[in-house]
Amino acid sequence: MTDPTPPHPDRRAEIAAGLARVRARITDACAAAGRDRAEVTMIAVTKTYPAGDVLALAGLGVVDVGENRDQEASGKAAEVAAAGARPRWHFIGQLQRNKCRSVVRYADVVHSVDSARLADALGAAAERERDRPLETLVQVSIDGDPARGGALPDSTDPDRGLHRVAEAVAGAASLRLAGLMAVAPLGWEPERAFARLAEVAEAFRTVHPRATALSAGMSGDLEIAIGYGATHVRVGSALLGMRPTLR
Incomplete structure (x- = not known):
């Protein structure tokens, strides 16, 4: 494995400027x-961005980095x-x-457990591969649509009901149950979601009562999410610029 290419100074400056803007937005939203x-906590979402950008973020003091696809994330984590x-x-x-x-x-943290079967599989994998509990958030469905991702509030479904998933x-x-994660449904205003x-x-x-983490809000709606109690906001494009095309 070769080390990732360090970002060009112009790219590092671009990332630093984006980071300053996002940090200011979060500070202002908390004050409001x-x-x-x-x-x-700001999570820098680095999917499709190179490992060099992660290194630039780390050099600027960013601790928390988010990825969406294991195929990309596993290799990038190893490079970093x-x-x-x-x-x-x-x-x-x-x-x-699988x-x-x-x-x-x-x-270090998984945000997207939305079924009891997935919780069981994740727990079994963590038991084999880790020497400390894995921080885990349950992804909750805001609109309660079973066709979308997310555990279902107010449901007794043995696999997808929110409290059944949390119990698993x-x-x-x-695993350590840390809290909830959600994405605003398409067509919903962020305030309503x-x-x-x-x-x-x-x-x-x-x-x-100890599961107090609430992962919600992205580049376009982080202020509203913070106003409604988000403890983790997931920021990609506002921080790193236009996202490269997925391959």
Whole structure:
């Protein structure tokens, strides 16, 4: 394996400028919501961007990095590690059971568990591959549409019901239930989506009081998400610029 190519100075300056803008937005959103800035973690979503960009972010003090596809993330994480950087990797994309063993080898946090069967598979993989529990968030469906990803609030479905999924995560010694993740549904205004998510999260914490993480909000709507209690915002294009075309 070769070390990743360091970013050109112009690219590093571009990333630094994007980072400054996003950090300012988060600071302003926290102030507007009356929240402590330390309550909100920015995850730099680096899917399709090269490992060199991850190294530039690490050099600028970014700790948390998010990826969506194991096929890309596993190799990128290895490249970044070979170059001496150790960011905290968040797997935030749709996760298939047959990818669990690979993902648990590099991910520090998984945001996208949405079924009891997936929780069981992830727990089994983490048991084999890790020496410490894997931070795990349950992806929740805001609109309750079973055709989309996300565990279903107010459902008793044995595989997809939100509390059944949470119980499967909490019951695995190799996983730690950290909280919830959601994506605003297509066609929903962010205000409506995150207001609904806040209701779900409040009810969820009455059952799982230590699962306080709430991963919500992206480049276009992070301020609204923070206003409704997001503790983690997932930022890609606002930070790194126009996304390269997927191969």
